[in-house]
Amino acid sequence: EAGVVQSPRYKIIEKKQPVAFWCNPISGHNTLYWYLQNLGQGPELLIRYENEEAVDDSQLPKDRFSAERLKGVDSTLKIQPAELGDSAVYLCASSLVLSGNTGELFFGEGSRLTVL
Amino acid sequence: TQLLEQSPQFLSIQEGENLTVYCNSSSVFSSLQWYRQEPGEGPVLLVTVVTGGEVKKLKRLTFQFGDARKDSSLHITAAQPGDTGLYLCGASSGGSNYKLTFGKGTLLTVNP
Numbered sequence: 001e002a003g004v005v006q007s008p009r010y011k012i013i014e015k016k017q018p019v020a021f022w023c024n025p026i027s028g029h030n031t032l033y034w035y036l037q038n039l040g041q042g043p044e045l046l047i048r049y050e051n052e053e054a055v056d057d058s059q060l061p062k063d064r065f066s067a068e069r070l071k072g073v074d075s076t077l078k079i080q081p082a083e084l085g086d087s088a089v090y091l092c093a094s095s096l097v098l099s100g101n102t103g104e105l106f107f108g109e110g111s112r113l114t115v116l
Numbered sequence: 117t118q119l120l121e122q123s124p125q126f127l128s129i130q131e132g133e134n135l136t137v138y139c140n141s142s143s144v145f146s147s148l149q150w151y152r153q154e155p156g157e158g159p160v161l162l163v164t165v166v167t168g169g170e171v172k173k174l175k176r177l178t179f180q181f182g183d184a185r186k187d188s189s190l191h192i193t194a195a196q197p198g199d200t201g202l203y204l205c206g207a208s209s210g211g212s213n214y215k216l217t218f219g220k221g222t223l224l225t226v227n228p
Contacts, residue, residue, distance in 0.1 A: 004158070033216075042122075042204050042218035043159070056215055091158055104149070105206075105216060107158025 002026070006092050006108035014116050018080035021111045025073065025094030032069055033105065034077050035091040043091055049075065050097065079113075087115045119143075120205055120219035128225040132194050137222040139205035140187040146208055148188050149216070150179055153202040162190075195226045 005024040013019050025032050031050050035043035046065065048056040052072040060067065064083070069075040079086055089110040095103040121140045129135055139148070147166045151159035163172050165181035165188060172179045176199075178191040192199055206218045 035218075040202070040221070040223055042120075042206075042220045045215060045217065048215060093158070104161045104164065105151075105159075107160070109156065109158055 004092055004094055004106050004108035006090075006111050008111055009109060010112050010114075012114045012116065013082055015084055016081040018078065019082055019113060020079075021077045021090050021092075021113075023075045023077070023092030023108060025075070025092070026106055029094035029096050029106070030072070031095045031097045031103070032075050033091075033093040033095075034067060034075070035093065037089045037091055037110070039088075046077070046090075082113070082115045084115050087113055089113070120207055120217060122203075122205060122219035122222050124222060125220065126223050126225075128227065129195055131196060131226055131228050133226075134191070134193050135195055135224070136189055136191045137203055137224070138187065138189050139207075139219055141207065142186065143207075143209065144185050146185075148181060148185075148205060148207045150188070150190055151204045151206060151218075153204060153221075154200075159202075159204055192224075195224075197226045197228050200224060200226050 007022050033048050034046040037043045047060045047067050049069045067077045089112050091110045093105040093107045095105045097103050123138050149164045150162045153159040163179045168183045168185045170181040176193045180189045202221045202223050204218050204221045206216045208216050
């Protein structure tokens, strides 16, 4: 079974440029998460989808970040314009959430962003 | 917002030693998960604990969930270099909230 697939693995851009990350979750998983992880730190939730609905985007900096999950499958995370402080690893995860159970999160390998 | 505190933040030990890392909060959780993350990879689930006082063993790893479901510990016996990685605890308050919040992690290095 294929795992969570993310692309690109690495991206280097100059500040003020746009960037987009793509995530293909595990087939059948109803919940998709985007996390931001700084070096040596734990992941911080940016946005959580249940099917195609964004149910928690309270930590997403909406002035420059946007996300979508069309048809409740693949998802994209966009930053425009990027700032130096956005340099981090962007992790996508998916899970099968059943009633009363968060379930196991399956993570992709992440997209490492460097903003120069 | 529940806050998960992990300690120690860094731990460097020799192969064969035992160690314990901790995950604490003032909040009560419906479930708590431990993940291990290796460099350049995403976190991978080790265990989920849901019952206060629960103890789970995974080979040389022993996980305990506090009686009040506010804290957890991970004990590794006879650590090996392959145990090196970032150990993360993540917790959910349950109900209709399936948000998993992570601590900052414990970075473990096991030297041969």
